[in-house]
Amino acid sequence: MLNGDNVLGKRIPFVLLTNGGGVPEEEKAADISQMLGVEVCADQIVLAHSPMQKLALEYANKHVLVVGGRGRRCADIARRYGFNNVSTPNDVVAWRPSAWPFMDPPSGTQLSRSDGRDYSNHPFQAVMVFHDSFDFGRDLQVVTDVLRSRNATVDGEFANKQSIPLFMSNSDLVFSNDYPRPRFGQGAYHVCLRAMWDALTGGAPLEYTLFGKPNRVQYQYAEKLLDQLILNAVPSTDITQLRTQRRVYAVGDNPAADIAGANGAGWTSILVRTGVFAGGPGANDLANPADMVVDHVMDAVEWIIKSELKHTETDAASKRASRSEPF
Amino acid sequence: MLNGDNVLGKRIPFVLLTNGGGVPEEEKAADISQMLGVEVCADQIVLAHSPMQKLALEYANKHVLVVGGRGRRCADIARRYGFNNVSTPNDVVAWRPSAWPFMDPPSGTQLSRSDGRDYSNHPFQAVMVFHDSFDFGRDLQVVTDVLRSRNATVDGEFANKQSIPLFMSNSDLVFSNDYPRPRFGQGAYHVCLRAMWDALTGGAPLEYTLFGKPNRVQYQYAEKLLDQLILNAVPSTDITQLRTQRRVYAVGDNPAADIAGANGAGWTSILVRTGVFAGGPGANDLANPADMVVDHVMDAVEWIIKSELKHTETDAASKRASRSEPF
Numbered sequence: 001m002l003n004g005d006n007v008l009g010k011r012i013p014f015v016l017l018t019n020g021g022g023v024p025e026e027e028k029a030a031d032i033s034q035m036l037g038v039e040v041c042a043d044q045i046v047l048a049h050s051p052m053q054k055l056a057l058e059y060a061n062k063h064v065l066v067v068g069g070r071g072r073r074c075a076d077i078a079r080r081y082g083f084n085n086v087s088t089p090n091d092v093v094a095w096r097p098s099a100w101p102f103m104d105p106p107s108g109t110q111l112s113r114s115d116g117r118d119y120s121n122h123p124f125q126a127v128m129v130f131h132d133s134f135d136f137g138r139d140l141q142v143v144t145d146v147l148r149s150r151n152a153t154v155d156g157e158f159a160n161k162q163s164i165p166l167f168m169s170n171s172d173l174v175f176s177n178d179y180p181r182p183r184f185g186q187g188a189y190h191v192c193l194r195a196m197w198d199a200l201t202g203g204a205p206l207e208y209t210l211f212g213k214p215n216r217v218q219y220q221y222a223e224k225l226l227d228q229l230i231l232n233a234v235p236s237t238d239i240t241q242l243r244t245q246r247r248v249y250a251v252g253d254n255p256a257a258d259i260a261g262a263n264g265a266g267w268t269s270i271l272v273r274t275g276v277f278a279g280g281p282g283a284n285d286l287a288n289p290a291d292m293v294v295d296h297v298m299d300a301v302e303w304i305i306k307s308e309l310k311h312t313e314t315d316a317a318s319k320r321a322s323r324s325e326p327f
Numbered sequence: 328m329l330n331g332d333n334v335l336g337k338r339i340p341f342v343l344l345t346n347g348g349g350v351p352e353e354e355k356a357a358d359i360s361q362m363l364g365v366e367v368c369a370d371q372i373v374l375a376h377s378p379m380q381k382l383a384l385e386y387a388n389k390h391v392l393v394v395g396g397r398g399r400r401c402a403d404i405a406r407r408y409g410f411n412n413v414s415t416p417n418d419v420v421a422w423r424p425s426a427w428p429f430m431d432p433p434s435g436t437q438l439s440r441s442d443g444r445d446y447s448n449h450p451f452q453a454v455m456v457f458h459d460s461f462d463f464g465r466d467l468q469v470v471t472d473v474l475r476s477r478n479a480t481v482d483g484e485f486a487n488k489q490s491i492p493l494f495m496s497n498s499d500l501v502f503s504n505d506y507p508r509p510r511f512g513q514g515a516y517h518v519c520l521r522a523m524w525d526a527l528t529g530g531a532p533l534e535y536t537l538f539g540k541p542n543r544v545q546y547q548y549a550e551k552l553l554d555q556l557i558l559n560a561v562p563s564t565d566i567t568q569l570r571t572q573r574r575v576y577a578v579g580d581n582p583a584a585d586i587a588g589a590n591g592a593g594w595t596s597i598l599v600r601t602g603v604f605a606g607g608p609g610a611n612d613l614a615n616p617a618d619m620v621v622d623h624v625m626d627a628v629e630w631i632i633k634s635e636l637k638h639t640e641t642d643a644a645s646k647r648a649s650r651s652e653p654f
Binding site: 070071096098099100101102103104106132133134135136137140141145149155158173174177178179180181183184188189191192194195196199200 | 397398423425426427428429430431433459460461462463464467468472476482485500501504505506507508510511515516518519521522523526527
């Protein structure tokens with residue numbers, strides 16, 4: 001929001017939401033800063049798994065299976081988030097290579113990272129999928145082993161009833177990269193996990209909590225970051241007033257994720273034509289219509305500034321009007 | 328069959344059927360010979376993918392996507408079977424690493440085996456899953472890309488209609504190894520492939536031909552090998568008479584695969600208690616009852632020999648009876 005009272009050195013506070021992840025927020029911020037030539041800080045970045053930090057309150061010292069991402073990166077991110085007792089599917093296979101024999105090079109030959117635990121005696125208390133799986137087969141096997149087992153270990157007797165909670169950070173079925181056709185996103189792993197769970201348990205229910213756009217939790221987390229940015233710049237800000245009066249604008253290219261989520265959060269949604277949305281002039285997305293459709297993110301920024309200037313004039317006029325009223 | 332007329336040096340001709348694979352028949356034969364201390368030849372081995380050799384008649388020079396197995400082993404097996412134009416999902420990712428970015432180490436850094444083709448211009452004419460996938464994610468992505476694309480290339484426009492035939496060698500959902508719980512078999516990949524196909528195409532039909540036990544094709548192939556073993560030993564054998572008169576006995580531990588398939592093929596089925604089947608004395612499998620249930624493979628062999636001796640006596644008696652009849 002542009003507002004004379006919330007100066008912030010005339011900068012509009014902003015955060016960047018992505019369903020990407022697998023790297024710490026600091027690293028993503030540095031990448032984006034370099035790409036855009038604008039300094040972006042870690043506390044302006046909302047990755048798919050960023051709001052999973054709040055789970056660290058409950059799971060700080062509980063044994064958590066962290067799934068997805070390259071090597072041990074997501075386990076490291078989880079530790080930074082405050083999870084102090086983290087294992088990965090790779091740790092399990094390093095402990096007992098026969099748990100997943102379909103690795104090339106063979107299981108056990110390159111898995112030096114096991115922490116020496118006997119996983120038979122270390123039940124898990126939650127499974128958290130932080131990022132895209134780098135080995136669907138291994139991760140489906142280990143996750144279903146834990147979720148099916150009576151005692152939530154990797155080799156416990158199968159009860160075919162979900163043993164512990166499952167959290168997953170991003171349900172996008174596909175995403176776009178350099179390849180001419182969309183690639184599988186983390187949602188593809190979810191599809192396979194649900195299908196394997198059904199096949200193995202004969203259709204037992206599987207419950208899970210989703211993070212990432214368009215889930216509400218992602219927008220609540222972003223609002224907290226926005227509030228903090230304003231508080232950091234103007235410590236005297238009345239946070240209660242801020243929460244009731246602020247206007248948040250969302251710019252995005254993906255109606256099903258960006259616009260659906262922004263609309264659900266009560267933000268003003270602006271859809272750009274530079275990405276997923278392929279509608280022509282005058283068109284809007286039918287399933288998730290945006291408040292405004294523009295060609296480019298720059299048009300969105302201009303529209304936001306104009307809207308805010310109108311609001312500021314209206315606010316000023318109503319203040320003048322209320323001042324002139326006798327009490 | 329034990330039969331005075333089919334001497335074979337008094338050896339009962341036998342073949343070994345397994346839903347395993349991913350190695351050439353020669354290698355499996357050598358492994359088993361060493362394990363058992365009995366010489367077993369490659370032409371006594373029926374792996375899950377062995378009967379796929381017959382597809383080489385049709386696909387000898389057609390471009391085939393061979394999926395599954397360690398490294399390039401299944402591509403090499405396919406070439407030995409007579410497929411002269413084979414690529415693997417790994418070749419595709421080596422050609423364009425962005426096709427599957429979720430590899431560790433990163434796609435492209437360890438993929439030296441691409442054959443230099445431009446896969447945009449090399450449509451496939453069949454997909455053949457030879458063995459367990461060593462990278463479910465990559466193999467699901469590349470196989471669905473090819474099957475969904477209008478021209479059966481890896482980066483063609485999606486038509487969401489199956490482009491080319493799909494053959495898969497083994498639909499076992501799980502199998503047993505050293506691990507205390509059953510591990511995913513190739514059937515797990517099938518479950519994920521069907522689920523991803525559904526999710527991506529909105530439920531378009533997906534057709535495929537299955538090999539491996541308990542499919543009929545596996546038993547027809549085994550009968551051909553048995554016939555050939557007899558012909559090799561006794562070249563004068565009347566093959567037509569052999570086919571109508573032979574008795575084939577199957578010994579197996581898995582009712583759903585071994586016994587179901589043997590019953591379907593008209594063989595005499597014998598279930599042993601040393602594996603999957605866990606029924607006690609007197610019990611038989613309810614879904615796929617065997618002709619005989621015994622404790623151990625040695626009991627099965629004894630029972631077969633006794634049965635055959637009875638048959639031989641009966642045959643001899645009936646021959647004597649027919650000889651004594653006046654014409």
